[in-house]
Amino acid sequence: MSRVVLVTGVSRYLGGRMARILTAEPGIERVIGVDVVPPRQDIGGAEFVRADIRNPIISKVIRAASVDTVVHMGVIATPVQAGGRMSMKEINVIGTMQLLAACQKAPTLEKLVVKSTTAVYGSGPKDPAMFTEEMQPKHPPSSGWAKDSVEVGGYVRGFARRRPDVAVTKLRLANFFGPTVDTPMTSYFSLPVIPTVLGYDARLQFIHEDDGLEALRRAVTEDHPGTFNIAGDGILLLSQAARRAGRPIAPIPAPMVGLVGAAVRRAGLADFSPEQVRFLTYGRGVDTTRMRDVFGLHPQHTTAETFDEFVRSRTTPRLIPPEKVEAAERQLISLLGRGTAHA
Numbered sequence: 001m002s003r004v005v006l007v008t009g010v011s012r013y014l015g016g017r018m019a020r021i022l023t024a025e026p027g028i029e030r031v032i033g034v035d036v037v038p039p040r041q042d043i044g045g046a047e048f049v050r051a052d053i054r055n056p057i058i059s060k061v062i063r064a065a066s067v068d069t070v071v072h073m074g075v076i077a078t079p080v081q082a083g084g085r086m087s088m089k090e091i092n093v094i095g096t097m098q099l100l101a102a103c104q105k106a107p108t109l110e111k112l113v114v115k116s117t118t119a120v121y122g123s124g125p126k127d128p129a130m131f132t133e134e135m136q137p138k139h140p141p142s143s144g145w146a147k148d149s150v151e152v153g154g155y156v157r158g159f160a161r162r163r164p165d166v167a168v169t170k171l172r173l174a175n176f177f178g179p180t181v182d183t184p185m186t187s188y189f190s191l192p193v194i195p196t197v198l199g200y201d202a203r204l205q206f207i208h209e210d211d212g213l214e215a216l217r218r219a220v221t222e223d224h225p226g227t228f229n230i231a232g233d234g235i236l237l238l239s240q241a242a243r244r245a246g247r248p249i250a251p252i253p254a255p256m257v258g259l260v261g262a263a264v265r266r267a268g269l270a271d272f273s274p275e276q277v278r279f280l281t282y283g284r285g286v287d288t289t290r291m292r293d294v295f296g297l298h299p300q301h302t303t304a305e306t307f308d309e310f311v312r313s314r315t316t317p318r319l320i321p322p323e324k325v326e327a328a329e330r331q332l333i334s335l336l337g338r339g340t341a342h343a
Contacts, residue, residue: 004030004108005220006067008053008099009074010043011035013181014115014213018073020044021217028221032065034058035074053095059102062109069111069220070103072096075152077145078184078273085144092148093155100159103166113219114156114170118205118229119146119275123282130287133172133227144273169219174231174286177306178209179313187270188280189307190314194242195260198251202238202283205231208301208309215297228295229286232303238280244304245311257281 005022009015010033019033023044031046033039038048051061053074062070075092103109121131124139131137141147153170160168175185188194207215207230215230242249252260261272291297301309 003028003069004032004065004067005069005071006032006034006062006065007046007071007073008034008095009072009076010046010048011037011039012073012076013041014176014209015039015073016041016043017209017213018071018216019046021213022046022071022220025217025221030065032061032067034061053099054090056098056102058099059105062102062106066108067106068108069113070099070109071113071115071216071220072099073115073216074099075115075145075149088145089148092145093151096152096155100155104159104163109163109166111167111220112156112159112169113216114152114168115216116153116170116172116227117146117149118172118174118231118284118286119279120150120153120172121284121286122146123202123275123278123284125282127282127284130285131229132287133229133290139278141275144275146275167223167225169224170227171215171219172227172229172286173212173215174205174207174229174303176209176212177206177310179309181209184270184272184276186310188272188276189241189245189247189310191247191264191269194245194247194249195252195257195264196238196242196249197257197277197281198253200238200281202280203285204236204238204241204283204303205234205285206236206303206306207231208299208306211297211299211301211306214299215291215295218295218297222296224295226290226294228291228297229288230291230297230299231286231288232299232301232306233288234303235285236303236307238283241307244307245314254281 007019010019016039020043022031023046033043033046033048034051036052076088122137122139122141126138264270265272
């Protein structure tokens with residue numbers, strides 16, 4: 001039977017690549033990419049429909065095309081992408097609510113695939129060595145993308161109860177890394193000097209962009225209902241990652257980290273949310289047994305290999321404007337001087 005797949009968030013890099021990958025799949029007759037702005041990248045044979053998932057019009061799009069599979073990749077990771085935190089929350093949470101309401105009314109819908117994140121487990125000193133999919137966070141996210149993703153997960157569970165006839169797959173993906181993807185974490189490791197939290201060495205896990213997209217492709221083309229952690233093998237400590245990147249670190253006393261993060265964010269060098277600061281303090285590890293034994297995915301890249309490929313791709317980096325670096329350095333020196341004076 002031919003399939004009709006709708007992909008949200010298609011104007012962003014991963015959503016656009018996912019749409020392009022699905023157009024090459026045998027058995028998929030039609031791929032519809034939805035977003036509020038046209039994609040700047042090639043989306044293959046996918047059709048672009050300008051639509052805001054916060055608007056009930058998304059229901060008409062799903063019904064008119066007789067969509068049987070929805071791939072929700074429209075959750076935004078940073079306020080910069082959305083034009084502010086309020087707009088980001090509306091797109092992430094209200095948009096998901098409207099999308100799920102449309103899905104609930106769609107008689108042709110058979111499958112829902114949701115791109116989630118391991119950030120839903122939070123980060124803190126009481127965390128287990130590895131989170132399994134059944135575990136609840138010891139330190140639940142309290143802000144930003146991670147908190148939005150927790151709320152989205154709750155709405156998805158509610159949808160699954162109301163539509164038991166629809167196969168729901170939720171992928172909790174580790175931080176995407178690779179040669180072409182840009183995320184808050186890739187921006188962080190591209191800084192000329194990497195600020196770290198004094199006295200801590202966070203545990204990091206990554207998924208290569210190709211492996212992450214392969215997981216999403218399999219969720220669409222195969223039947224794997226349930227929730228799955230998706231990450232590459234192994235752990236890197238933050239200090240090890242900095243050495244591999246050839247970047248010096250600047251240990252910051254914990255009380256100053258928020259101010260330093262805000263300074264770097266204002267300078268436009270990287271986006272530091274409070275949740276990301278907690279992650280860079282404590283890190284996080286997830287168990288991927290179900291990914292291998294139940295989902296059947298064996299990533300081609302380990303966490304270390306994924307990071308190394310990212311580093312190689314930045315050998316000739318896109319240079320940060322000197323004036324931005326100088327502004328960040330001035331703010332950092334000022335803040336550290338202020339912290340020393342109060343010590």
